[in-house]
Amino acid sequence: MTVTASFEQFSKKRGGRFAVQELTFDVQAGRVVGLIGPNGAGKSTALAGLTGLVEPTSGRATVFGTDYRSLRRPATKVGVNLDGMDIEPGLTGLRHLQICQLAAGAERQAVDQILEQVDLAAEAKKKVRDYSLGMRQRLGIASALIGRPQLLVLDEPANGLDPEGIQWLRRFLRDFAASGGSALVSSHQLMELEQVADEVVILKQRTLFQGTLKEAKALGGGSLESAYFKILDRAR
Numbered sequence: 001m002t003v004t005a006s007f008e009q010f011s012k013k014r015g016g017r018f019a020v021q022e023l024t025f026d027v028q029a030g031r032v033v034g035l036i037g038p039n040g041a042g043k044s045t046a047l048a049g050l051t052g053l054v055e056p057t058s059g060r061a062t063v064f065g066t067d068y069r070s071l072r073r074p075a076t077k078v079g080v081n082l083d084g085m086d087i088e089p090g091l092t093g094l095r096h097l098q099i100c101q102l103a104a105g106a107e108r109q110a111v112d113q114i115l116e117q118v119d120l121a122a123e124a125k126k127k128v129r130d131y132s133l134g135m136r137q138r139l140g141i142a143s144a145l146i147g148r149p150q151l152l153v154l155d156e157p158a159n160g161l162d163p164e165g166i167q168w169l170r171r172f173l174r175d176f177a178a179s180g181g182s183a184l185v186s187s188h189q190l191m192e193l194e195q196v197a198d199e200v201v202i203l204k205q206r207t208l209f210q211g212t213l214k215e216a217k218a219l220g221g222g223s224l225e226s227a228y229f230k231i232l233d234r235a236r
């Protein structure tokens, strides 16, 4: 199995205390891994560490066996959409994606293909300020896809999506994994994650659980949500 992302004893102190402590797990090709935990658990910090936006205090987080920052054309390997990666509201969706395409060194035709893929072709010439939250979310995913990466790192991708959008995201992630891609996805939407993840990591500064979705659900009598609350309760 090919490991596409790896945390090895990854720890990060923020504001004098550990936001994440000794996080260790791998993401393998063809797998969707869900990263869950309460607000402030360190999920965004872990994803930022993986994508070179924060330096670990100790340990490592790597993609394809190396630091994200040392990848030559990172967007062709790893597609990233994190919280706070705001899109300039005065640009059209099309223009935003063209800029991403140039920055990624991707082919020009990728822009139209990916707009189709995320169902935004009809709204591509609208300004981002006139997009709904769900449309902005899909544009963010489009930006992550522009370099045709093999690994996706997505922070709360289901936020703001309507039921159709959620269904689209689920199908998209399953197809992406079926074609050999992998994804590390943080989410608060446990019911949603239950539909899409192969593996689950529950984080609250430290790892409280890691295993397959099946193992997690078994702990909660068949429900990821019940397992999640049980595991958090035990850790109190």
Ligand SMILES: Nc1ncnc2c1ncn2[C@@H]1O[C@H](COP(=O)(O)OP(=O)(O)OP(=O)(O)O)[C@@H](O)[C@H]1O
Pocket (backbone or CB within 6 Å): 014, 015, 018, 019, 037, 038, 039, 040, 041, 042, 043, 044, 045, 046
């Ligand atoms: N730039 C920062 N400076 C100082 N502390 C920070 C910073 N960013 C995050 N933190 C702290 O690190 C901890 C983890 O935050 P983080 O955003 O990684 O959690 P999260 O699991 O993504 O939360 P949420 O689900 O609310 O998005 C929190 O205690 C937070 O206050």
